[in-house]
Amino acid sequence: MSGHTTKNKIAIIAGPVLALVVSIFFDLQPGNPKVTFMAGIALWMAVWWFTEAVHLAVTALVPFLFMPLLGIAEAKAVAQQYTDSIIFLFLGGFMIAFAIEKWGLHKRIALKVLSVVGSQPRNILLGVMLSTYLISNWISNTATTMMLIGAVLALISELHELMHEGQKKLAAALLLGLAFAATIGGMATPVGTPPNMFFFKEYNKAFPQNHDLNFLTWAKIGFPLSLTFLIICYFVLKTYYLKKNVVCNIERNYFKDTYKKLGVMPYEQKVILGIFIACVLLWFTRENIPFENFEIKGWKNLFSNPKYLDDASVAIAAALLLFLIPSKQNKGQAMLLWEDAQKIRYDIILMFGSGFALAYGFDVSGLSDWLASSLTFFKGVPLIVLILGICFIVTIISEFASNIASIQLCIPIMIAIQKDLNVHPLLLMMPATFAASLGFMLPVATAANTIVFGSKKIDIKDMFRIGIILDIAGILLISLFLYFYLS
Numbered sequence: 330m331s332g333h334t335t336k337n338k339i340a341i342i343a344g345p346v347l348a349l350v351v352s353i354f355f356d357l358q359p360g361n362p363k364v365t366f367m368a369g370i371a372l373w374m375a376v377w378w379f380t381e382a383v384h385l386a387v388t389a390l391v392p393f394l395f396m397p398l399l400g401i402a403e404a405k406a407v408a409q410q411y412t413d414s415i416i417f418l419f420l421g422g423f424m425i426a427f428a429i430e431k432w433g434l435h436k437r438i439a440l441k442v443l444s445v446v447g448s449q450p451r452n453i454l455l456g457v458m459l460s461t462y463l464i465s466n467w468i469s470n471t472a473t474t475m476m477l478i479g480a481v482l483a484l485i486s487e488l489h490e491l492m493h494e495g496q497k498k499l500a501a502a503l504l505l506g507l508a509f510a511a512t513i514g515g516m517a518t519p520v521g522t523p524p525n526m527f528f529f530k531e532y533n534k535a536f537p538q539n540h541d542l543n544f545l546t547w548a549k550i551g552f553p554l555s556l557t558f559l560i561i562c563y564f565v566l567k568t569y570y571l572k573k574n575v576v577c578n579i580e581r582n583y584f585k586d587t588y589k590k591l592g593v594m595p596y597e598q599k600v601i602l603g604i605f606i607a608c609v610l611l612w613f614t615r616e617n618i619p620f621e622n623f624e625i626k627g628w629k630n631l632f633s634n635p636k637y638l639d640d641a642s643v644a645i646a647a648a649l650l651l652f653l654i655p656s657k658q659n660k661g662q663a664m665l666l667w668e669d670a671q672k673i674r675y676d677i678i679l680m681f682g683s684g685f686a687l688a689y690g691f692d693v694s695g696l697s698d699w700l701a702s703s704l705t706f707f708k709g710v711p712l713i714v715l716i717l718g719i720c721f722i723v724t725i726i727s728e729f730a731s732n733i734a735s736i737q738l739c740i741p742i743m744i745a746i747q748k749d750l751n752v753h754p755l756l757l758m759m760p761a762t763f764a765a766s767l768g769f770m771l772p773v774a775t776a777a778n779t780i781v782f783g784s785k786k787i788d789i790k791d792m793f794r795i796g797i798i799l800d801i802a803g804i805l806l807i808s809l810f811l812y813f814y815l816s
Contacts, residue, residue, distance in 0.1 A: 340382030348373035358699050366399040367694035371687060371738065378734040379726075385734065386676035389683030392690060401694045410689050411682030414641040415530045419469075419681065421644025422520055423673050425605060426472040428651045428665045432597045435476040438464065440591070444584035450499050450571050455563060457481060457503050458510035462559050465514025467609060470522050471674075471776040473511045478780060481507050485786070500786045502570035505795065508777040509562050509769060516555040516766050519547050520612070520640065523677065524736040527684055528762040531740050536754055543616035544640065554763065554810050561802050569795055596657045597664060608647040612640055677733075684737030691741035700745035712752065713812050716760045719743070720804040723764040728774045728800075736765040756815050760807050767803040770796030 348369035358364040370392060377388040393411065397404040429435050438460055446456035457477075465473040485500045515522030519529045525547075532542055594602075615638065616627045629635035651665035691697045710718075719739075727735040743757040750757075768774025770793050772782035781787060 340380035344376040363694040389679040392686035410685035418641035424648035461510035462514035474777040504781040524765040720764040
């Protein structure tokens with residue numbers, strides 16, 4: 330334990346010391362010390378993020394304190410980055426997740442899928458992964474994993490009594506399938522995972538004139554890409570774990586009978602499901618939907634100031650309804666109480682804010698422009714090689730840092746590179762964003778990995794072996810798909 334403490338102390342000191350060394354001994358842009366100061370802050374945050382010397386939320390406070398102290402930006406301007414509307418999208422999404430979990434809708438969805446896919450181990454794995462994937466499209470990967478792990482562990486316990494051998498292998502396959510499907514499902518929509526939301530906001534802020542990224546355009550790329558990756562992941566897990574000796578003697582109608590025992594869907598679940606579906610539909614239809622010869626106007630045009638509304642408005646409206654609509658089961662109470670919402674991850678909110686502050690600092694200090702002029706060696710590299718390189722680097726970073734931290738560091742650099750390379754920004758920023766979700770090798774790579782690894786039913790060597798295959802497959806899939814789709 331003392332060694333770990335010593336390592337932490339070294340990492341804690343290393344962050345500010347490296348920042349100080351950069352600030353004193355380097356002059357990245359003569360006449361503009363802000364560039365060097367901002368690089369020092371970014372390096373400091375990178376060291377603390379990668380080593381987790383302090384809690385990620387503590388690292389998130391660094392820009393707010395030091396950007397004003399070093400004359401990069403006013404405290405008021407930096408603080409505004411911590412209250413971006415996307416944070417309210419995250420808040421609303423989590424409140425919907427709490428309501429789904431509180432009233433047991435997640436178990437009903439999972440059992441319904443399992444009752445359809447049957448009782449063979451490979452079909453059960455597919456059922457777990459598919460149900461997780463579909464929920465994770467709309468709710469954070471962490472929340473999805475937390476909601477479903479109880480059902481999956483209960484399922485493993487039931488299967489243990491029904492199997493002759495291979496219980497450990499099936500348990501590991503189901504838990505890894507849960508974690509990996511949650512991560513992959515997050516790729517499909519802008520709200521599926523924090524890196525997507527961060528990129529979505531930063532892209533529209535950096536390139537407002539493009540008008541080529543909204544919920545629907547993302548879905549056209551995200552759904553086929555993530556679904557293909559889910560299929561690859563399923564076959565990798567099935568090949569590794571579910572050999573012929575993994576046999577399951579479950580009655581044909583076991584899951585159907587279990588689902589029937591839930592009875593008729595109660596009023597609360599119907600209301601929450603209705604609000605959830607309405608929320609998804611409103612996200613999809615907020616922006617105008619263009620076709621070849623005509624355009625379907627988005628619902629935002631019904632209002633006098635359509636630009637004032639965004640996806641966060643929808644999420645908060647849905648959450649507000651949950652706090653207002655009364656429950657029949659709990660008389661005198663709403664569907665969701667503030668006590669239920671107190672589980673919100675405020676550390677993630679701070680991390681969001683620090684990412685926006687970091688990106689803002691890159692811009693106002695001139696560090697983005699300096700990076701652009703410093704990365705001219707990319708000019709001669711073929712585009713496909715460049716995309717592969719970006720995906721590889723971001724994937725390696727995301728294995729050791731949180732996904733959101735990885736993309737927070739990389740997006741400003743992608744914007745800087747794009748200015749000098751004269752390629753469409755989506756060709757650089759989207760591969761980086763998708764690659765930020767490719768943390769499959771280590772338990773600390775994603776919260777979903779950490780949650781399932783905590784069950785103590787998975788060997789770290791197995792996670793590493795499968796994870797490295799999925800990382801490589803993901804890098805190749807993302808690079809090739811986006812190269813041919815966008816170029």
